Structures are given as C-alpha cells and as structure tokens.
Amino acid sequence: MTVTLPSNVTLRPCPLCGGEALLKTNNDAQSMSRTPQFWVKCNDLDCGVTLNASRDQDKIVKKWNTRPVLSVQANKVQVG
C-alpha cells in the first residue's frame, strides 16, 4: 500500500524519469504479523525505479532524497 506522507515530508521526483515517487509499505491488514518494511517506488510503471526496503520510514525517505543516482540506476528494471 502507499503511505500518506506527513505534510512536512516530501519525496523528490524519480531521478530517471522525473515522475512521482511513492512511499510504499507492506504494513497492511494482510501482513500485521510481519515487520513493516518501507520502500520508495517510481509511480511510472514503465520506469519502475525502486529504492530498497528499510524498516525505518524516515530513513528510507532520507535515503531517497539524498540518494546517489548511480545506485538507484543499478536497481532499475530494463526499459525499452
């Protein structure tokens, strides 16, 4: 599911396509027993940039906003 960010927190746009970035979590009704994980994913399905999951929501947001572009590109799925 997509996490609704507090108004004082913003995610920078995707480094590759400039698209909207969304904070995602597995912490939904189906997975209450699991340790919540957060990750950032580009909203453009053709782009698909994902920042690896973290248990710390603040950490993953900071990491996305200060990410080295090259490491994000390494995780990118192949685009046509």
Ligand SMILES: [Zn+2]
């Ligand atoms: Zn993108």
